[in-house]
Amino acid sequence: MATLQLKSLSMHYSAKDKALSDVSLEVNAGEIVGLIGPSGAGKSTLIRCINRLNNPTGGQVLFKQQDLTNISGSRLRQARRKIAMIFQEYALIERLTVMENVLSGRLGYVSFMSSLLRKFPGKDVQQAYALLDRVGLLEHANKRVDALSGGQRQRVGIARALAQNPELLLIDEPTAALDPRTARQVMRLISEICAEQGLPAIINIHDVNLAKLFVQRIVGLQQGKVVFDGSPAQLNDDVLTLIYGEEDWQQSESNEEDTPEPQVTLLKASA
Ligand SMILES: Nc1ncnc2c1ncn2[C@@H]1O[C@H](COP(=O)(O)OP(=O)(O)OP(=O)(O)O)[C@@H](O)[C@H]1O
Numbered sequence: 001m002a003t004l005q006l007k008s009l010s011m012h013y014s015a016k017d018k019a020l021s022d023v024s025l026e027v028n029a030g031e032i033v034g035l036i037g038p039s040g041a042g043k044s045t046l047i048r049c050i051n052r053l054n055n056p057t058g059g060q061v062l063f064k065q066q067d068l069t070n071i072s073g074s075r076l077r078q079a080r081r082k083i084a085m086i087f088q089e090y091a092l093i094e095r096l097t098v099m100e101n102v103l104s105g106r107l108g109y110v111s112f113m114s115s116l117l118r119k120f121p122g123k124d125v126q127q128a129y130a131l132l133d134r135v136g137l138l139e140h141a142n143k144r145v146d147a148l149s150g151g152q153r154q155r156v157g158i159a160r161a162l163a164q165n166p167e168l169l170l171i172d173e174p175t176a177a178l179d180p181r182t183a184r185q186v187m188r189l190i191s192e193i194c195a196e197q198g199l200p201a202i203i204n205i206h207d208v209n210l211a212k213l214f215v216q217r218i219v220g221l222q223q224g225k226v227v228f229d230g231s232p233a234q235l236n237d238d239v240l241t242l243i244y245g246e247e248d249w250q251q252s253e254s255n256e257e258d259t260p261e262p263q264v265t266l267l268k269a270s271a
Helices: 043-050 073-081 098-109 112-117 122-134 150-163 180-197 208-214 237-244 249-254
Strands: 004-012 018-027 032-036 058-063 083-086 168-172 201-204 217-222 225-230
Touching (some): 018 043, 018 225, 032 043, 043 058, 043 201, 073 083, 150 180, 180 208, 225 237
Parallel strands (some): 032 201, 168 201
Antiparallel strands (some): 004 018, 217 225
8 A cells, every 4th residue: 555645635725726636646665756847836735735734625645544634633743743844945943953953853752841851762862863874964963053054954854854753755845955966965865765764755856857866756747737647767858848838858958967067267247
């Protein structure tokens, strides 16, 4: 049985605006899905409907066969513990350390008093160290996150998400704030960790070439509807035109992984 099943999911922000229409999708354990589509296609809305940050107006979200659309309170909180999110702007607590931010991924598992005092069991701390080691930030554990680079912050966001022991990752534009090389490193890390843990993920991603490099399945959204669901190899110019409209896609095909970033020479304008 698929980890996640979306059945005829719809979401309207207003009576005339349909952000999502009749979206049906299944995501299996270990599967990484890249969600692509033009601005306003509904990618963020779809991700946020899955963990009920947005409330769908129709259809079902079945996570491990439990319908999340008709639960609330503690049942919803419990389901959400197993669905971790990684955000474009990291959503870290800037004045806290890297370790404290990672441990905040455990807040849903500790008592109210412990969460207020930010007291975590020793095994949670050990796990947090192991996760920091995995994302390459062990020596930064005690630094405040506002002293880190964008790529390092996103690694903290990844470690925090994994601290939840999730069974599904929802990832909203994880590389939009990063330079191309760091973006590839972050995508590689996410795809390696998902493969190691058999963890399914949905990644909302603007950069089609990046998606093609790191995911095995791509879903294309257009005006709130799924118009493509297939492998990166099937994502030809006709399909890209279907998703994005008329464009010259050849131009964007030349970004090879690990190509050195072009050197830019700034010329002073003559007076
Ligand atoms: N809070 C909101 N209130 C009203 N309409 C909204 C709201 N958020 C999004 N929308 C509308 O819903 C539609 C889908 O938006 P959404 O942000 O999900 O698209 P997206 O594909 O993630 O776009 P982008 O790539 O630009 O982030 C758009 O028409 C958008 O204007």
